[in-house]
Amino acid sequence: MSRLFNESDSQVLADIIRLRRDVRGNRFNDNPVSDADIDTLLNAAMQAPSVGYSQPWQFVVIRDSSVKQAVQQTFIEANATGSMQFTGDKRAQYDALKLEGILEAPVNLAVFYQPSETAVLGQTSMPEMGKFSVVCAIQNLWLMARSLNIGVGWVSILDPLKVKKALNAPESAELIGYLCIGYVDEFLAEPELKQKGWQQTKSATEVIFKDRFS
């Protein structure tokens, strides 16, 4: 018989989900993240669902500061371009936000999708399913990190090709996520972009439909 979880287990998960945060560079502290910590995180990631059990993920654990610096350089360029998509007060607010913690985080983790050379069960009609499997792995890792009181920030303001170059990645590998990982003194009570008024929380009625779109 398979294990049944109880209400207390379910509540623990609900709390981890509710209290998980995206952590920026101004919040990491100096406590070292051990290789054992990283193994625990990657073990959670590798147990994610994957289309056709293809496990199409690759993880690069980065502690080398020269690699971090190269990635931070692409953040700086991409962030300047990103800022220009906003105008007026919104751009001023954008420019005041700290949006990455590449150098501050003791560990960076680049997560790639490695496409299969042969057909993948379940991916024949929806080719993006392989990438989505890699995202499931990242979310597993993020929740596991929060349960260990380790902060994770996902940096997406990057040129993926420049990140690949910095990591000597094969042509075929596709960057899915770039994570900054480290211990923190505190997790914010609410998402930072909500607290700062960048974006409101959507209500359930805005996003949930019954049987079909109305």
Next chain:
Amino acid sequence: MSRLFNESDSQVLADIIRLRRDVRGNRFNDNPVSDADIDTLLNAAMQAPSVGYSQPWQFVVIRDSSVKQAVQQTFIEANATGSMQFTGDKRAQYDALKLEGILEAPVNLAVFYQPSETAVLGQTSMPEMGKFSVVCAIQNLWLMARSLNIGVGWVSILDPLKVKKALNAPESAELIGYLCIGYVDEFLAEPELKQKGWQQTKSATEVIFKDRFS
């Protein structure tokens, strides 16, 4: 001070992650899934990380059998096409697998990505980030379901445009995942595709690199 989780909490999450399964139609039982259950699942989904706090998800909770039947019809077509991508023994094995539970599951859930009409913070260099946020929501939901001993199966052998038509979805919405949800008598000890020898488990050394690709 933010909540610190302890070793026991972390172990609960590790167990949920390890024991989560993709559930096919031959495993759902007749226990009803309540609206309260669905609310718990969607609440977990809506607390997922999202790029720029954009929350770009839409959920369609399907109990109507005519909608399920229309979706199952596109599965049948897409599965016939999918099967043809495999040859010999592999095709025979493919054809023997039960790959969906659309009609057997009491609830189906279609999950969409609704692109923003304006720029999204964090999505200016990696446009797929919005879709990835929706996948994070699905993974939150999947883990929460397992903690409630509810099975979830992700069906990706579908023509997304036909699913959109069946659900009267707006042009702009993009199907990310179609989930079959219901109570089960048992969760398999291991992923079914592993048990049946379709695909082996990858080792850590195959997929983890230090600092850069070697």
